[in-house]
Amino acid sequence: MTKLLLVTLAGTCTALAMPAAAQEAQTSGRNVVIGAGIEVVPKYPGASSGRIGVLPLFDxxxxxxxxxxESPDESIGFALLGERGSALSAGPSFTFASGRSAKDLPGLAEVGSAFELGGYVEAWPLPALRLRGELRQGIGGHKALTGDLAADAVWRGAGDGIMLTIGPRLHWGSDKYNRTFFSVPVANSAGFAPFDAGPGIYSYGAAAGLRLPLGQRFGLYSYVRYDRLTGRVAASPIVVSGSADQFSGGLALTYRFGI
Structure with missing residues (x-):
């Protein structure tokens, strides 16, 4: 996984070294950006290895x-109160969360992928500082409540040119959420002693995302993210046998058009 993250970082550095052209401005209707690429993420929460997946993009x-x-780890959402980018906005949000295969930790139950539905609140106390909080309920998979707090410094180039976001993260899980991913229900499950993770903050870290136009239509998107499992979760046998350090990164090609 480290090699893949280095490739992602190399792609980001290459993108920064390329001249950025302002993308074509629309005067009516809506702008749309779609994209696809690859990303490397932890094989499962607490794993010491990673897996490669598809990185879809839409805005x-x-x-x-x-x-x-837009930060790389935020959910998809739209504003019902205020407007995106205004001093204060809020609305529904949703995302897709991968689970854990029974083959990953033989003896422990499989955790299916989940659709997480909830809401967000976003505030801009300064022109280049964004604060965001989310709370979501899992539908399928972990079937539990989880939430995130994020702060991002936002740097923009001229027009709709380069955009860089970077800042700290804090992740919280309910008792059911942390128990699903980090508890060991009975002795000898996957060779581990029984363990109860309990509710609370399970990780902190940081994320950075870069959008770079390559002309009027095409662009590059790259991100890196680091999370450190913490608190009682960090003492879980699942984490101790894996890693408390969780790395992610991705690179995608984007296409912009108007409707």
Missing amino acids: TWRAGAPQPA
């Missing part, structure tokens, strides 16, 4: 408005 915003700042 849309009103023509004439600047492209909204």
Whole structure:
């Protein structure tokens, strides 16, 4: 996984070294960005190895408005209160969360992928500082409540040019969430002693995302993320036998058009 992250970082550095052209501005309707690429993420929460997956991208915003700042680990959402990028906004959010195969930790139950549905609140106390909180309920998979707090410094180039976001993260899980991923229900499950993870903050870290236009239509998107499992979760036999350090990264090609 380290090699793959280095490739992602190399792609980011290469992108930064390329001249950035402002993307074509729409005067009516909506702007749309779609994209796809690859990412490397932990094989499962607490794993010491990674897996390669597909990195899909989608964003849309009103023509004439600047492209909204978006961090790599936030859920998809839309504002019911306020407007994205305004001083305060809030609305529904949803994301897809992968689970854990029974083959990953033989003896422990499989955790299916989950659709997480909830809401977000976002505030901009300063023009280049964004604060965001999310709370989501898993549907399928872990079937539990989880939430995130994030702060991002946002740097923009001219027009809809380069955009860089970077900042700290804090992740919380309910008792059911942490128990699903980090508890060991009975002795000798996967060779581990019984363990109860309990509710609370399970990780802290940071994430950085880069959007770089390559012309009027195409662009590059790259991100890196680090999470450190903490608290009682870090003492779980699952984490002790794996790693408390969780790395992720991805690189994608994007295409922009107007509707």
